[in-house]
Amino acid sequence: MSRRGVVAVLVATVLVVAAVAVVLVVRARSSASDGAARVAQQYVDLVASGEAEQLAELARLTSEPTPALADAAPLLATADERIEVVGLGEPEVTGTDRAEVAVRYRLAGEEHTWTLRLGRDDDGWRVAAPMTGAIxxxxxxxxxxxxxxxxxxxxxxxxxxxxxxxxxxxxxxxxxxxxxxxxxxxxxxxxxxxxxxxxxxxxxxxxVLRANDAARQVLAADLAAQADTCGTAEAFGRCPFYDIVATPLAGGDPTAPGWWKGFAGRPTLTVDAALDGVAIEGAIRYATPGGVRTLRFTGDAQIGFDRVARTPTLSGLEVQAVG
Known part of the structure; x- marks a missing residue:
């Protein structure tokens, strides 16, 4: 064979090898694209379905499943509304082990787009960045x-x-x-x-946290407990009424016995939204040199919480005389 013929054969061989290589690369990319597309579709379909018995698959389709991600599945199962998948774009494959898929979905009347990122390991394609948010x-x-x-x-x-x-x-x-x-x-x-x-x-x-009857009963009991310290050794920092009475019989000492005669009737506590605090009104009876008198009062307090008893308390109670 002439030298020209040998060169022609070599050129043809190189072209054939190059063509085969191109075909193999195209097939590899096509295979990778198809695999990524299948996993992406399966993943978003699970998110959209919210079927409790199938949601464990979401963790299996994720490259790094965590306990927190596993706990997201039962929460999704209780959701009132789930996504509606509008469509998936063609996977954009980088090399043979990374891909991105644009997910179009509808939620709460609005359409959104999310880029789902996937990676491939020995076990196949997995979602590398979960389709999650938080509150x-x-x-x-x-x-x-x-x-x-x-x-x-x-x-x-x-x-x-x-x-x-x-x-x-x-x-x-x-x-x-x-x-x-x-x-x-x-x-x-x-x-x-x-x-x-x-x-x-x-x-x-x-x-907005709102109080129920159990809260009102416990807060009323706390008011009574604070009032019961008036005229006792526990009065300092606890008795809320001595300052508005200022009776000479107490001698300037809220622990002095005899001046506190209790409530006149049952005080009214008004509480709804917890962070708005408590409004209180009622009347007390107290001793003076001229006899027992009645004094109407109003008051307000914030709601605290006894960490030991696990019950609400009246925090920072302040009262004022009325009339």
């Missing part, structure tokens, strides 16, 4: 009290707390949840809807 919980709820937060009736354990440790925030899949706050068994906030999107934390909805 920026804002505590405290009451003085010295740690509230209980629920989503769809499920207690959220991972959140910043006023008492004790806990700075982690529970990740949440995109959905519409019903948020509640309680300081059981005395205060509760009615459920409030909150829409969580992936990415930046969603502001906490306004959850």
């Amino acid at each position: 920026a919980w804002d505590e405290p709820a009451l003085r010295n009290a740690d509230s209980e937060i629920r989503l769809g009736g499920v207690v959220v354990e991972r959140r910043p707390r006023f008492i004790g440790e806990g700075d982690d925030v529970q990740p949440l899949y995109p959905a519409g949840y019903a948020a509640e706050k309680r300081v059981a068994p005395y205060f509760a906030a009615a459920p409030v809807p909150v829409v969580v999107l992936p990415g930046e934390p969603t502001p906490q909805p306004e959850l």
